[in-house]
Amino acid sequence: MFNVKGEHYALINRCPHEGAALSFGPVVGCFSSKRPGEYALTREGEMLRCPWHGWEFDIKTGQSWCHPESVKARTYAVEIVPGEVLAKGPFVAETVLVTIDGDYVVVEV
Numbered sequence: 001m002f003n004v005k006g007e008h009y010a011l012i013n014r015c016p017h018e019g020a021a022l023s024f025g026p027v028v029g030c031f032s033s034k035r036p037g038e039y040a041l042t043r044e045g046e047m048l049r050c051p052w053h054g055w056e057f058d059i060k061t062g063q064s065w066c067h068p069e070s071v072k073a074r075t076y077a078v079e080i081v082p083g084e085v086l087a088k089g090p091f092v093a094e095t096v097l098v099t100i101d102g103d104y105v106v107v108e109v
């Protein structure tokens, strides 16, 4: 799961190259250049680099940076909802009877 500037995305935790866990890779950006010696960091925080061989994937689409037309990490739809929507209450904790008997605390289970 990724939060890219307030938008949430999910990628499969398996690199399409040789199966590394993508969750161990760093979140990075892209460098672009209009001429030699000049470069700019763009799309900071929008790319994920595989920890094994460095393939990079667009977090929003799963597409490979090097082969966007043929290699893609699977993406999943993400929906943010309050927890009570997923599991409705009221929730009741289990309780047990506790009494004091002289110097002892008696817990009945």
Ligand code: FES
Pocket (backbone or CB within 6 Å): 015, 016, 017, 018, 019, 020, 050, 051, 052, 053, 054, 055
């Ligand atoms: S396993 Fe991810 S780039 Fe090789």
